[in-house]
Amino acid sequence: ANIHQGMLCVFQDECLGQGSFTRVFKGTKVDIREGEEHRTQVLLKVLDANHKDYWEAFFEASSMMSQISHKHLLLVYGVSVHGAKNIMVQELVKYGALDLYLKRKGSVSVSCKLDIAKQLALALNFLDEKNIVHGNICAKNVLLAREGDPSQETSPFIKLSDPGIKVSLLDRNVILDRIPWVGPELLQDPPILSLDSDKWSFGATLWEIFNNGETPLKDWDLEMKRRFYGTYQQLEPSQWTELADMITQCMDYQPASRPSCRVVIRQLNNLITSDYEVLHASEAPER
Ligand SMILES: N#Cc1ccc(Nc2nc(N)cc(-n3cnc(CCO)c3)n2)cc1
Numbered sequence: 001a002n003i004h005q006g007m008l009c010v011f012q013d014e015c016l017g018q019g020s021f022t023r024v025f026k027g028t029k030v031d032i033r034e035g036e037e038h039r040t041q042v043l044l045k046v047l048d049a050n051h052k053d054y055w056e057a058f059f060e061a062s063s064m065m066s067q068i069s070h071k072h073l074l075l076v077y078g079v080s081v082h083g084a085k086n087i088m089v090q091e092l093v094k095y096g097a098l099d100l101y102l103k104r105k106g107s108v109s110v111s112c113k114l115d116i117a118k119q120l121a122l123a124l125n126f127l128d129e130k131n132i133v134h135g136n137i138c139a140k141n142v143l144l145a146r147e148g149d150p151s152q153e154t155s156p157f158i159k160l161s162d163p164g165i166k167v168s169l170l171d172r173n174v175i176l177d178r179i180p181w182v183g184p185e186l187l188q189d190p191p192i193l194s195l196d197s198d199k200w201s202f203g204a205t206l207w208e209i210f211n212n213g214e215t216p217l218k219d220w221d222l223e224m225k226r227r228f229y230g231t232y233q234q235l236e237p238s239q240w241t242e243l244a245d246m247i248t249q250c251m252d253y254q255p256a257s258r259p260s261c262r263v264v265i266r267q268l269n270n271l272i273t274s275d276y277e278v279l280h281a282s283e284a285p286e287r
Pocket of ligand 1: 092097
């Protein structure tokens with residue numbers, strides 16, 4: 001347990017998952033207001049003790065998230081330092097990380113996937129307009145707050161998680177291991193982290209979403225991953241040409257050639273419309 005701004009957090013259960021230098025646990029936040037006790041389920045993100053020197057970057061990530069608020073951005077209640085532990089207290093998002101959800105579910109409809117992609121593009125557009133670089137866009141950092149259920153006509157709802165330790169502070173091998181999410185320009189010397197890098201990562205995340213959470217370049221070693229960029233390769237294209245084109249445009253090796261968030265949102269709207277037409281073509285009255 002630890003105290004921060006009158007926030008008392010109690011750890012529960014086992015580890016739920018992990019990031020690069022963090023582990024996540026379910027917990028309960030107890031606020032004392034007007035002498036009353038309010039309990040809220042939370043997600044506790046704990047920085048690994050052997051990466052204590054990252055604590056400033058860890059806090060920076062959480063402060064970036066708590067400076068801005070948007071419906072598709074994760075709510076960070078605060079951070080607390082308890083002895084050697086650095087803990088970020090986040091809202092507990094009901095269905096957790098999207099990559100695991102898609103792997104488990106295996107049968108998420110195309111219209112749900114398009115909806116998730118569009119919400120992620122809206123979150124990126126919001127950050128882009130505030131000139132804020134996220135730096136770690138991937139399906140693992142997209143959290144599912146509500147499931148989509150076409151039969152119930154409900155649509156999914158996502159929250160973009162915090163970016164974790166800033167990518168430019170990471171060792172070269174950690175950055176290499178983030179291929180194909182990390183923009184190629186980050187492997188140059190000096191690494192150039194820009195808003196355009198988030199567009200590259202968005203392309204790789206689109207690939208994950210439409211491949212049911214499959215990990216791209218899974219089990220490739222660092223040398224093979226380095227060569228993937230060295231020889232300007234692309235991820236395996238989707239059969240859906242318009243989707244494949246969007247992913248390739250986002251994953252353009254020239255940062256400046258990548259489409260703006262507005263263009264991406266417009267293209268996604270076109271895919272949503274065309275998907276709708278295909279989906280309901282069978283119901284179209286005979287002409
Ligand atoms: N079974 C189950 C289950 C697991 C997790 C959640 N909820 C939740 N809420 C968050 N704010 C963050 C995360 N989270 C998960 N993995 C990471 C590390 C990679 O980012 C972060 N999970 C809900 C249900």
